[in-house]
Amino acid sequence: MKKILKFVSASLPMLLISSMAFSNATKMLEQPDLSDNHITFVYAGDIWLANRDGSNPKRLISDNETQMRPHFSPDGSHVAFTADYGNNQDVYIVSINGGEATRLTWHPVDDMVEGWSNDGKRVVFTSMREVNHNRSPQMFEVGIEGGHPLKVMEARAVDPVWAADGETIAYRPFHKAHRGASGWRQHRGGTTPPVWIYNTKSSKTIEVPKPNSNDFEPMWIGNDLYLLSDRDGSVALHHYTTEGTVSKVLDTKPWDILSANAHGSEIIFEAGGELLMHDTNTKKTQTLAIEINPDLPQRRVAWKDVSSNIEFASLSPTGKRAAIVARGEVFTVPLKDGATRNVSQSDGIREMTAIWSVDGSKIAYLSDASGAYELIISDQFGKQQGSSYALTKVKTNYFELVAFADNDSKVIYRDSHLNLKYFDLKKKKSYVIGTDPRRKGFVEGSQQIAVSPDSKWLAYSLLGPSNNQILYLYNFESGKASPITRGMSDAAQPAFSVDGEYLYFSASTNRGPTVASIDMSQQDRPYRAALYAAVLSSAGKSPLLPKSDEEISLEKASDEKKDKKNEDAEVQATRVDLDGIMDRIVALPIAEKNYSHLAVGSDEALYYIDRPQPGSGLDASGNAADKSNLMRFDMTEKKSTQVISDVVNFVLSHDAKTILHASSEGEWQTAEIGAKIESKPLNTAELKMKIDPMKEWAQIFEDTWRMQVDYFYAENLHGIDWQGVYKQYRPLLDHVGTRADLNKLIVAMISELQVGHNRAYGGDVFNPSTVNVGLLGADVRYENGAFRLAKIYTGESWNPYLNTPLGIPGIDIKQGDYILAVNGKAFSANDNFFAAFENTAGKQVSLLVSADPKGKESRKVTVVPMNNERIARQWSWIEANRKYVDEQSKGQVGYVYVPNTADAGFTYFNRMFFAQLDKKAMIIDERSNGGGQIANYITDVLSSTYLAGFKDRDGEVYGSPVGALDGPKVMLIDQDAGSGGDFLPYAFKYEGIGKLIGTRTWGGLIGISHNPAFIDGGQMSVPFIRIFDAKGEWLAENTGIAPDIEVKLMPAEVNKGIDPQLDRGIKQMMDELKAFTPIRAVETPKIPTELGL
Incomplete structure (x- = not known):
């Protein structure tokens, strides 16, 4: 590689304290760049232009859509940037004098501007558009006059910037962990990128030396290279010399330097929300005091429809109204007549989980008005200021209200630390009812509780020592909890009968291997539960006993009518005899299925949700084919029927006459319960509130x-x-x-x-209207004056998840053909191919196709473009790897790709591994593994030991386990594999299955979240668990899993289409096969010739 770096003596590191003297200066300025006369930066999603000293700031681009990553052209006359117009991040340029921006790219995958070519004729950007795996983009250029983008190289490139010689690129080969939505300062796992200096002519690479740190944002100043690095903790500006040393220029502690760009001898960067300028000649740094007071549309106070932000719903005692929590406000919505009321009427305060008192006069909810979430008891009209009660002394706890109990004197709630409690409104004190020993996982209905009709008893379930749930009854008068199941089944989802004589619940004896949890071994296993009734009184009878109508005297009938009237006026005490209650449990005659949300209606029928079983069937898009439905079990007919389809949740009013239910699409409906239910939509149109952002x-x-x-x-x-x-x-x-x-x-x-x-x-971010761009599932190149299909990704025509527009039988288009026109409009030299496919995804499109760029013997072909071709590209790469491994090993080694450790990983592994059991060895490729679960299922299968052989009268000898491969195995890993993708190689190595080849994994085994969403629906995943290994040491977090054999993907090899990690895996398997002796028998023992043997 030609020497382009000259030695510059290292600047002494200096601590720069961000100036707060500019009290009126605007902060949250980001992504700056500079030219001879101006600076540009982003504030509030708009691109701004200012003088070099920060004066005279003005919007260069102003729109509701987000603009980002502005970069001056070399002469400073234009700014290139990425904009999210049409929900599609593409490349644009605009004059510094303003005017309409010119669009340069149209591909539906994000195109991120990185800079310019040295001559200013092309904009450099990065994109994942042609990436077949991996989480980092490739480098492209597009001409400012238009035309089709050109891919600079096959190797992945982040932050690429051309050197002055026009043939050398400084870049990093992959993304860092701390980016986008992921907050991880000073990451020290495998995803710590270096800066590489690559010569495109000689194919030589220089790696800027570093410890285990993050190096990024390389910048050329003449022939000198500057970069950002967190090698000393906070991200600071560093300088690299030809002698191979890196010295710190300055830092901005306690703030990181987040982005930087260079021009002339100066570097502009952001830190602590401010912009600063450093002169590499004078070694002086100044903070730019930029004061802007723009109109910011997203800050405006406005009325908003919050019906799409419903997070909690309950019914009033007689079903006249629903209490709705939406966007942090408590509303009551009439089911029939009346107006919607905002009960809480707060601004900048969040309310959660609103429930009605049994007498209907009060509503309880949570509010953080005091700075901590407290219990509020308010009248149902919101006219009086509610009473506030602190549920705990800890100011940071979160809660969920469940129900009133004991004549409305107590409020049952859960806290964020596995406790079920109640708050005594008279004593103003909280009491613990029960505590789960650990979280229950993702089990529908596992948190369900039930209050008896007289409100003196509470039924609930807690996890037992065997991971089965145990059903308990708690008496508010005695304060005693009593188990009513033994823990030999998983008992949950209690529901009292209206008369208080029975407690219905579900129980499963096969929960152990099926419960949705962190282990992959539970995938595709059906959960089966039966429904039961516990007879609460020792004098009670089974609800299934046969009934017989008998004629009685008029006098007796009159007495019974009076008794019934008295019973309706006064709730009868619920009698519970705990002695012998486990022997008074009867099963309902219902098939065992996946049931949840039990409730008893006023008609004495049992209502519940019948959910699809895991693995029971998928539709063409890969989702569960079946819906959850509401069922009704009639105690007289002893028969269950479906009464409402597509119900994911429901609640009954206290009088058990009205139902409020939600669909999978988030639609809320109400109805009177009964054998036939006719639901009507809940009127949420008036769920509106004034929001001060x-x-x-x-x-x-x-x-x-x-x-x-x-x-x-x-x-x-x-x-x-x-x-x-x-x-x-x-x-x-x-x-x-x-x-x-x-x-x-x-x-x-x-x-x-x-x-x-x-x-x-997430959250209430601006979402532009989407204009889709159709894709053909092909690499398109502009060659010989026309657009050529350089490669077609055929997918699998028989697979509903993997077919592509050009891979369907009967489509008369071949790889190498030219596309000359789309829907009758011919292409010109400055056209971008994908611009012709705007708004075509899923629609029929007519293509003019020819094998000749001039259009000889052209033909028209109708196709239907797709909106995403990433899976097709990935599968093409996987199949190419499998075939390559098969060819290079002469059929001896198989290849399995595992994209994550969740559903897709489970599916891919099963599809690829068991189909190659005829191989002698296997390569497991988990590069770019996206994680998900603990993949114990995969390592269990891979480590299966040969147990026995079988002799049939006919056919070959076979053995047990049938689905096992006894030969050598190896796993490919890289920096983009993390979470479950960290644990899988750990388990692979811990169980002695084979060696690891590649680079160190991401290193993230503190995961993932149980906290609530934000008030506007935004999400934050607070890590709530951490994994330690079998030796009792913390596992992989911020270190990753190291390979046994390190192999990097260097650009010279990748650009030639070589995968050195895969090649090393093949070599490892072939070497190990030389010393491997098969243990699985292919011949039987000698057949006996004597009886009894």
């Missing part, structure tokens, strides 16, 4: 801080001064201009905890 964002910020305290797996938060972190980041909140910027602030704050799986995203 700045107040709501402040509440979200507070929730962020509190949730980390309450849900983080370690109570000490690893010793961090979390209050100090709050004080550091809270001032920036006043400068947030968009909801997306709030997410960035949250991610920055939670990144201080320096752990994986700590993420924030």
